[in-house]
Amino acid sequence: MPTALRDILPGTRRLARQAGLLLGVSVLIGAFLFHVWTGLGQLPERWPTLLWNVYFSFIYAVFIVTSIRATMTVLEARVPLRSRRAVALHVGVLSVATVTAYGLATGFCKVLHASSFSVRWQVLVVTATVTFVVTLVWSAFAYMNSFYQKLREAEAAQYEARLAALRAQINPHFLFNAFNSIAALVRTRPGEAEAVVEDLSDLFRYALQASKDSGMATLGAEVKAVRRYLSVEQARYRDRLIAEINVPEDLRSAPVPSMTVQPLVENAVKHGVGETQGDCTVSVTAERANGTLLLRVLDTGPGFDSTDLCDMLGEGSGLANVRERLELFFGEAAQMRLLPQGIELQIPLRETVEVRPEPEFVEPAVEMNEAE
Incomplete structure (x- = not known):
């Protein structure tokens, strides 16, 4: 594999962790949607429906997480979080990216599985709400981690500056x-x-x-x-x-x-x-x-x-x-x-x-x- 491509693609362990995380989120969301629309009491008779829900949730998770990660990377490079306006811009752009990714995932599932994929507005509203909440929580934790790392770096730089001045x-x-x-x-x-x-x-x-x-x-x-x-x-x-x-x-x-x-x-x-x-x-x-x-x-x-x-x-x-x-x-x-x-x-x-x-x-x- 060329060196430049190797630097871009994530490592095997990191890729496995990300896939495992996406699969876990998909199982949770798929089980939640099955409980809302079918009921867990019917799981023995309608377990294929649960698998379909997990499968479609996985597709949505891949589209949305990939879109958000790419958007956050671009935003962090172009718009540093140094003001309230920058934070508001990040939130707005991420919201648009989430809605766009949700629409793309919906279209992809409809084209790929036209007969088994339901596009009833009730289903779309519930899935969109769940997806948006999960995305919002995930983004909040991601930004809190980023702020924490920057705070640690700033404290370390301040500490080194004070120590250098004393020396x-x-x-x-x-x-x-x-x-x-x-x-x-x-x-x-x-x-x-x-x-x-x-x-x-x-x-x-x-x-x-x-x-x-x-x-x-x-x-x-x-x-x-x-x-x-x-x-x-x-x-x-x-x-x-x-x-x-x-x-x-x-x-x-x-x-x-x-x-x-x-x-x-x-x-x-x-x-x-x-x-x-x-x-x-x-x-x-x-x-x-x-x-x-x-x-x-x-x-x-x-x-x-x-x-x-x-x-x-x-x-x-x-x-x-x-x-x-x-x-x-x-x-x-x-x-x-x-x-x-x-x-x-x-x-x-x-x-x-x-x-x-x-x-x-x-x-x-x-x-x-x-x-x-």
Whole structure:
């Protein structure tokens, strides 16, 4: 069979399903008409009449279904359902197509079986009514399915657009300060400057990969990215920044939205170390609690002026970005709470989420306290 013809004709299984559906509808309509005009009580004596009814119903079903499917295909291609006028046009054209197909089926049956096919107006009115109702119900379900598919596609497109926008948010102040730190180290400590460049490169490679995948990563991968970030910031703050990471090994495979932990740590460095003259400890801890992952990012800085999350979300895009990512992936099942000295996330533990493997990072040049 030529390729073009093979693409047009339905597959064997699909054709068998359609034929079975048409036959089933024909049996139901034929039995209904037999009950109306003859009565099911006379079935043993007049069963050939039932078979004739099913046969004629099958012819009508083939004509009408074929006509409606062809009409719907043309209408969907020429008149997209984007307004009430388009919907009204679809309904009107389908009604005309149904009446025309009914007339053609009637003429076909009369020509093919002139002696056994009755054209009494009572029979035609009843069969036409039944046919129109069945067609109307079938068309309604077909259009509802079409609307549902388009709604799912629109929601998926909106979700991807929102996720892409969130992934694209990179703090320019961090990048500016990192370059300043590198420039200051190049002359005095070139080896350390090279290590900072490598850490910065690894961090942005991870962020770039996060913009291409499904949006999920392991907690272990997030922790490694955070260590790169803290290593870069320690080149700026030196001994004033003390980093502590306490993430149990059995939780490092837990799936979390990518680029979720780093904005929280960045916020801790900005409001903790950045607003403190002395030493400041930034800690990242994780634990399992009632089937959820409790992730805390704390600092020993001056703390927040308020624990009202809504007040803090308006001060920058970092925390708002994290909360929106949690809502996209987990809905109301994930929680974000503001603590006096940091942020706590409560994330459902899902073992079946597809995540990308952890990146192969070299160890950062600056030592960090990390408890297993």
